Structures are given as structure tokens and as C-alpha cells.
Amino acid sequence: CDKVVTGAEQSAIVLRAIECLLRTVQDYSTDKRGDVGSWVRSASMVGFERLLNLSAQHGVAIDASLLQRVFGAIVKQLSEKMNRIRACAGPILHRLLHGGNSFNAKQAGVPDCDALAKQFPADLDVSFDWSAPSQTFGRVVPLLDTAYAKDVIAGLVISVGDLTESVVRHSSQALLDHVNDVLEDVDSDDDDDDDDDGKKEVKEAPAQIVRLGADMLDLMRANADNSRVLVPLCKTLDVLLSNFCFDSLRPPRYSFAVDLHKQLREEIRQSTDIRKVMASVNVFIGLVPFPEPVRSMALNTTFFLLCHRYPRVRLQASEVLYTRLLSWDVDVVPGQQEFEDSGSDDFGPLDNLISILTETRWDQPASKVRPIRDQLYGFFNLPVPKRKKKPAKPDTTAGSSNNNNKNNSTSTGSSSKSGYSQFVKSLAYD
Numbered sequence: 001c002d003k004v005v006t007g008a009e010q011s012a013i014v015l016r017a018i019e020c021l022l023r024t025v026q027d028y029s030t031d032k033r034g035d036v037g038s039w040v041r042s043a044s045m046v047g048f049e050r051l052l053n054l055s056a057q058h059g060v061a062i063d064a065s066l067l068q069r070v071f072g073a074i075v076k077q078l079s080e081k082m083n084r085i086r087a088c089a090g091p092i093l094h095r096l097l098h099g100g101n102s103f104n105a106k107q108a109g110v111p112d113c114d115a116l117a118k119q120f121p122a123d124l125d126v127s128f129d130w131s132a133p134s135q136t137f138g139r140v141v142p143l144l145d146t147a148y149a150k151d152v153i154a155g156l157v158i159s160v161g162d163l164t165e166s167v168v169r170h171s172s173q174a175l176l177d178h179v180n181d182v183l184e185d186v187d188s189d190d191d192d193d194d195d196d197d198g199k200k201e202v203k204e205a206p207a208q209i210v211r212l213g214a215d216m217l218d219l220m221r222a223n224a225d226n227s228r229v230l231v232p233l234c235k236t237l238d239v240l241l242s243n244f245c246f247d248s249l250r251p252p253r254y255s256f257a258v259d260l261h262k263q264l265r266e267e268i269r270q271s272t273d274i275r276k277v278m279a280s281v282n283v284f285i286g287l288v289p290f291p292e293p294v295r296s297m298a299l300n301t302t303f304f305l306l307c308h309r310y311p312r313v314r315l316q317a318s319e320v321l322y323t324r325l326l327s328w329d330v331d332v333v334p335g336q337q338e339f340e341d342s343g344s345d346d347f348g349p350l351d352n353l354i355s356i357l358t359e360t361r362w363d364q365p366a367s368k369v370r371p372i373r374d375q376l377y378g379f380f381n382l383p384v385p386k387r388k389k390k391p392a393k394p395d396t397t398a399g400s401s402n403n404n405n406k407n408n409s410t411s412t413g414s415s416s417k418s419g420y421s422q423f424v425k426s427l428a429y430d
Helices: 008-024 037-057 064-078 083-097 113-119 133-145 149-160 165-189 207-222 227-242 256-268 274-286 294-305 311-327 336-342 349-359 366-379 397-408 412-426
Strands: none
Touching: 008 037, 008 064, 037 064, 037 083, 064 083, 064 133, 064 149, 083 113, 083 133, 113 133, 133 149, 133 165, 133 207, 149 165, 149 207, 149 227, 165 207, 165 227, 207 227, 207 256, 227 256, 227 274, 256 274, 256 294, 274 294, 274 311, 294 311, 294 366, 311 349, 336 349, 349 366
């Protein structure tokens, strides 16, 4: 490698090699041995360090945009779920930032180098465990406010949506802490008086929250039909929605909720991937507290899922809707607030709604569940959608009868062929 970078032509080879590594670092291939692509990603990051050091030794100029893509790729791997990958990415990032060899990020003009160095300082304790979720995620998540926000999001959603309890807990907590810090800063600067419910109404969403929502939508669009990303992304969105992190992105001022519903609805349309459909349930129900038109859109989709062809999806939708109704404000169900103010001892709209959800066996055939599901529309003043009638199948009885008569009148020598022809025609293949 040292002999390659000796002139202008060789410098071009190095730049092409970096471009090649930027593709291989996105290898997520799996087989019976597991995530074999992780071997390629680890080797790619080692290659990044080697090439950047060689470029510094031989004076190869690397554009700032290319450097951002390289450091973004490393940051993304540092945000992901595999301990071994983080243990590889962290030391490489630290050495490149602080000139552990020939390359120095500050001198090379790496974008937002100071922000990276702030999170991973030169005097970082040697005992720092890059593979430990409790130590790493708290330092990575603040990079959401830098040029590497998309890279952090792309890696972090894989961690938040993972199955490993420690990775999920620490990654989601780091994300929620960051978002809450942003929202608290806005609340402290807000001079508006409290409303009747004692809550402060934020008229304009913080720029960081707007960007976070936009980056998640971009990630969803970029990974259409890719369940490896979409399933954990839905889980991450559920965490943020259930903690009201996107409450300030309300329509009509912001289109986040409308765009999210539209994109995710398209993802599950005609989908047979039950994992993806079930992960989407929580997101759709999490959009119900948003004002119109999002509320009606989310409710219609939720009721559609209550009659989904997969019983597990129907059960998931009923259970999540039930638990969320218990935690939401009463004004989500029309007429519930007036009922409570009246002091009546009868069952209110919310009680009747919960009774239907809890007393119905939603894993019954969809044809039995549908009339019960249709009752729910009335609680939210929504019209029951009309089902499209399927075209009637043509009656082939007469044709089969005529064919049978013709076959019976054939000669004995062709009876075997006639019998087979009659069998085929009776199956409507002819």
C-alpha cells in the first residue's frame, strides 16, 4: 500500500479505494453463520484508518465531503447494536480524531471535528469500554446536533429496535434524554403562560426535533421494503411517540405526522411480512393523539388493522389501542370529557369502547370480527367505510354439463382421452 501513493495517479487510486470501502462498510449480509457482513464492515473501518494515514503521509488531498462520509460511516457503526463492531469503530475514530498516527482530523478539515472531539476527547480514560452500551451511547447521541445526524440515526434505530435488553435500554434512554434536554431548553425559554391544563404550548418546534423527524422519514424512504431497517425504525418511532417527543410537530404547521402515516401505510399495503406489519401497529396508534387530519387517518388505519388477515395483527392492534386509551387524555374520545363533567354513574363512551376491545376475541375469523369492529367508528364520529364488492365468479355449470354430454357420446376407443379432457374442463382449466 505504501508504494501506491507516490504520485497524482496513485492518489486517484487511493480515493477510489476509499469509495470502495464506503460501499463495503454497508454490507449487512447474513447466512446460517449469522451477520457475516459484520466481518466486512470491521475490515472496511480498518481500511479507512490505513488509507487516511497513508494519504496524510504522502500528501494526498481528500475533500471535506468525502471525509464526512468516512467519519459518518464510522459513527454509524459506533451507534449500532453489535458490541464487537462498536469495539472496533470506537478506537479507530479516536485515533483518527487525535492523530494517533499520521492523519489528524483537525488539520485535514473533517466537518464538525470539534464536536466529535468534545464527545471523544484525547484524554478519554484508557479504561473506557467502547463495547459497553452504558458508556458508548451517551457519547454518540449528542452527535445528532452535528453533520453526522443522519449517520447516528441510521445506526441508533438498529440499537433501539434490537432484542438485547441492555442495548435497547441504554440506547433508548440516551435518545430520550437528548430529546428531553432539547425540549426542556425550549420550555425554559418560553415566556407563554400555562394553559388551562397546566401545560405549556410550544408554538414552534425546536429545530433539532424538526430535523430528527425529517431524518427518520428520510431513513424510512431510503429503506423501503427493507425490513432489517424498517422494523427497528418503527420501534424507535414508537418509543418517541409514546413519550410525546414529537408533540410539537403538529399539523397543519408541520407535515411530519401526515408524511409518516402516508409512508408507513404504503409500506404495509399488501405486505406479507408480519413482523413489519406488527411493528407498524404501535406507530399508527401513537399518531391518534395528534389533531386532525392525522387523528382520523390514524384511527382509520388502526381499525383496518383490527380486521387484518393475520390474527396476530388483530390481537396486537386491540391490545395496544386498549392500553393507550387508558393513558391518553380523555379528549381523545369525543364526548368523554362532557360525560365526566356531568358526574353520571353510567358507562361513558370510553367505558363502552374499552368493553368492546376487551370482550371481543379478535383472533376470530375476520368475517366475525368486522361487524364488531365497525361499531368503533361511531365512538370517534367516523363513517364506516364501504367494502368493495368482489365481482361474481362466472357460472361454469352449464358448460361442464354440455362437455359431459359430448364426452359421453364419443367412441369407446377414445374414452380414456375423453375422460381426461372432461376432468380438466371440470377444473375450469380449459
